Amino acid sequence: MHIEAMTASDIAWQEQALCAQTGTDFFFPEPGSSVREAKRICGLCESRSACLEYALDNDERFGVWGGLSEKERLHLRRTEGGR
Template sequence: MADPLLRDEGAWTVKANCIGEDTSVFFPGPDDDPQAAIKICNRCVVRDDCLNWAIETKERFGIWGATSERQRRRI
C-alpha cells in the first residue's frame, strides 16, 4: 500500500524521507511546532521535487519540501 502522505504523485516519492513517518508530523495544528517535519525535509534528497509538486498543485495543507502553505504562497 502506498504511503498516504505521498499519494503516488511521482517517481521521486519513493526516495522521500517521509515514507513510513507518522503523517501527523507533516500536518501540525496551529499550536504545534512544525520543526520535526522541517528537519526530516531538510535531510531529504527529493526536497526540491516535493516543494515543486506542492507549489504546482497549490497544496494548501501541511509541510511539503520543508515549507508551510503560507511560505509556498510567497514563492
C-alpha cells in the same frame, strides 16, 4: 479546466521521500503546532526539491511540503509571480 494525468515518474520521488518512512503526523500537524520536526526531516531528504515543486504545481495548501509551511509556500508563490 484541463487536468494533466500524472505519470508514475511524476510522483516516483514520493517513494524515496523520508516523510513516506516517518508518517504524516509531523507534516500535517494540528493548527498552531510546531512544524520544526517536519522541516528537520525535509532538510535531510533527497526528494525535497521535487516535493516542493509538486506542492507548488498542485497548489497544496496544507502541510509541510519540500521543507516549507503553508504560509511560506504562499509567500513564495507571491514573490515568484503567482506560479
